Amino acid sequence: MEKSKEQKRGFFQPKRAHKYYKITGFYDFVVESVKKSMPPVLIVVGLLAIVHFFVADIPTLLELAVEKLPNYGVLAFFYVSETVLGLIPPELFIAWAGKTSAPALNLFFLALFSYLGGMTSYFLGKAALKIPSIHYYLEVKMAKQLVMARKWGGVLIAVGALLPLPFSISSLVAGMLHYNFRYWLLIGLLRFVRFAIYGAAIFQMV
Secondary structure (H helix, E strand, O other), rough: OOOHHHHHHHHHHOHHHHHHHHHHHHHHHHHHHHHHHHHHHHHHHHHHHHHHHHHHHHHHHHHHHHHHHHHHHHHHHHHHHHOOOHHHHHHHHHHHOOOOOOHHHHHHHHHHHHHHHHHHHHHHHHHHHHHHHHHHHHHHHHHHHHHHHHHHHHHHHHHHHHHHHHHHHHHHHHHHHHHHHHHHHHHHOOOHHHHHHHHHHOOOOO
């Protein structure tokens, strides 16, 4: 009986975990991270909606991209987008991949270039710390936030990799915090999972 109680204590207990995350501020950290990364995404989505309804039909533009641009050109542009804040929704490029002659292969390349773009952002974050003003701002002005980010950095990367949020931003922050690169490499692989799921859904619509 004693042994069974000890074993039971070793199991994951949702209520205890929820209480721990609440006390340590984990939920607040995730909510704040999501809130801070949503405005630029919403702005881009709004601009795309304006283009779609008042300028040109986006599916038609995607068809033109497939016809006029070589695949490597689209992929190179996507890599730049995923490195520089990732403000262009990957879903547009996934829809493009669905219209190519090799949808699965191009979807894999999109996931790969997104992963590499996040990696580039990580190293840009590390390099940014060499700028005195940025180093001072992070270490002094955002000392409290840094403690939380260093503690929950892996979750921040996972959120950026899986959810419709800029992956490059979470990677940039991870680099600034000197988050363990080997852990980033492992958690960042969730990016491939996201593209597989979204690709399966979007390919049915294009």
